[in-house]
Amino acid sequence: MIMNDKTQPSLELKKISQAYGKQRVVKDLSLTLNPGEIGCLLGASGCGKTTVLRTIAGFEPLLAGEIFISGEKVSSAEFSLPPAKRKIGMVFQDYALFPHLSLFDNVAFGLRGHNKVETLRRVNDALDLVGLQSEREKFPHEISGGQQQRVALARALSPQPELLLMDEPFSNLDVALRERLSLEVRDILKHYGITALFVTHNQHEAFAVADRIGVMHTGEILQWDTAHRLYHQPVSAKIAEFVGEGVLLSGVVRENSQVECGLGRLTGIFNQALAVNTAVQILVRPEDVVHDDDSSVKAKVLRRNFRGANILYQLRLESGEHVQALVPSHCDHQPGELIGIQPDVRHLILFPFP
């Protein structure tokens, strides 16, 4: 069978390692992005995610491993293709727009070697794409932060790169704008089938934009998966704690797919095969705990967080452990009250104690 270009991954990292001085910041990291896919590296600051991005762009040398863009090797320990030759586009955290150039000239910057007509067409296309055609004569300092972000995107996309890299692209925007713009950016990328990798510390952003998310911790990807699977099938306790809201209760595995814990005996499908009497941690999400006045399981309200449709309660179980419960907001209880709760779980996410 002949491999054709389309089936080659747009980006492939093979066991890459990176260090600043003696400190390893990226360890044997691998990932693959197929054409048209949007990937995301999610992690707290200092986890090495920006370093990975900068290495892909060619701004940082590689200690070990290999990087391929559309099947072409661009980085290894011995070799590094200059950033300018990698056919990548990049959106910087601070956008790095050129303050001395108009929006039009900013977007046209990467389009050298085309004739005038072609350049004009491409810049116009890119500006149309982000809806800033009417502002093209303005300078970066004359437009809002959200508009600057769009110009940065248009500038990165106009040379039609093989791969788009984005470094915390929405972190400089306020919350409302961030949400709207992240969905907009996803629509644009999907519509044009652009392969992209971005880094963020914000889960909502990652969930909203990415097809695949890699949760990073101390230079490693703990899990590379879809948002759905990260949330519902985390591979480790660390992921379970990091992604979404929820707590880990301690419990013991019993017969017949049961687990005993502070919420009573839970029955469901295990995420992994475990021997009876194994001590485990059980992931309990706020939506797994249902309010039920008739339940025999009682918990004390510690804190309430009104969210409109729901109230998020912080509860203390009789075992002393804390859980969260997401309850319709017409069930209004005050801190200190005892309320009945009922676990509602079909899939049990269990991790044996290390």
Place this chain on the structure above:
Amino acid sequence: MFSFSLDRTAASLRGCRRFLLHPSGWQHLTLAVALLVLAPLTVLLLSWTEPAWGIWQHLRETLLSQLLINTFILVVGVTTGTLLLGVSLAWLTGACEFPGRTHFSWLLLLPLAMPTYVLAFVFLGLFDYSGPIQIPLRAWFGRDLWIPDIRSASGVVLVMSLALYPYVYLLTRNAFSTQGKRALEAAQSLGCSPTAGFFRVVLPMARPWIAGGATLVLMEALADFGAVSIFNFDTFTTAIYKAWFGFFSLAAAGQLSTLLVSMVFLLIVLEQKLRKRMRFSQSRVTAQAERIILNSAKKWLATSYCSGVLLIAFFLPALQLLRWSLKVFDLEFDNRYGMLLGRSLSLGLTAALFITVVATLLAYAGRRHPDRLTLSLIRISTLGYALPGTVLAVGIFMPLAALDNFLIDFARENFNFALPQLMQGTIIIMLLAYLIRFMAAGYKSIDSAMHRVTSNIDEASRLMGLRGLKLLVKVHLPMLRGGIFTALTLVFVDVMKEMPITLMTRPFGWDTLAVKIYELTSEGEWERAALPALTLLLCGLLPIVLLMRGTEGK
């Protein structure tokens, strides 16, 4: 937005009307200072009412073409030289990382401490036939060795470039260091090689700052009197001096001055425009921009380039001054030197106090009456920094001499009373000229401190029961203290180093260190000029310390 700006325009118009109908004491003061700055310019223009055709004839036949050629060489050469030095050094210390970078970053400002005329005569001395460079060179390579003559156009350009590059360096470094490597990376991600990125993005982004530094350099180069006279390189400043003190034609001096002023005026317009652009194109400052780390051979090249410039522009000349000073110390360090020093110091201090007080009053005036008219008058008041000292000397001397003569005639004819000259040959003329020339240095320091004293601070103080004098003493003065101190220092040092105004308007026998240097160097007495030069050099270090503290504080 629109109604807001309308409101402001209306308020400003009201403010202007109030100024015209009921000016306050503050506004009277700004008007007076602004008129004082405009007076010399007006007088110079009026000097054309009786053109000194005879002298012009002579000038045209002999000097004028040479003057224009020399000025052209100076402008083009010094601009090129300072740009090459200033921008390259700014890029290295502002955006790169190499051994010694943090030290070089402030060390490279040291040449600011050396007045141009000091560097000029040290270079002449160093490269003299019997100087410490030619003698060993001849000893090694034989008598016939051809050594380029330092006393030439390229020599002047070299000396001035070495002395003035810090202006370009200082401004451009700030631009580069906020830019960091991000802009270059953005260019690379868009398909530029690092070199292409430097020329397509890094330099254009810093252009307003680079050009701002270059205009300052040009003003200094056009205004320079000391260095060009030491090199016998005739420019407008020396021609003005010669017209006055050689041909004794104040009118011709005035007319030459107008030519020089119109060149400078073009520069001011340019500079003000650039300053506006600078404000607009200020990129968002990312707290600490990342630097480009130079590796292997490059970093040592950078280190040796920086140390090379420093050595030639500062340390070698300073060392030479020290050597000469030690050599003549026993002969020169006597009562006469003490008197020179005392006069320079007292003149510097008096001028510094006088100018700082007026600058503080102006800053308060601007705070009290921020209407357009008052603010423009203040701006005019601080424009004198652009007037070359020789021009200013002529412009201030002409009206005051006329006034004096008028008063003397008036007294003799009406009262038969022989009135002495009141202004000519007194220190008042000098002080007024200094006020015009150095107001900007004083005003800017105080005004930037004044901006920190916001109206909220006044209101907070009032809520706590502080008003009037108490408010001034307990809140304003402590907050302004730093600015006032900076103003005093800057003006003091500027006056100490000032040469042409002092030379041309001083009372008879009132020699200062700078004047002494002029006299000694015009006779080629480099060694004897070293001691006063070294003293000025040490004074010149003061503002650099201030500047360093300022940049480190950020």
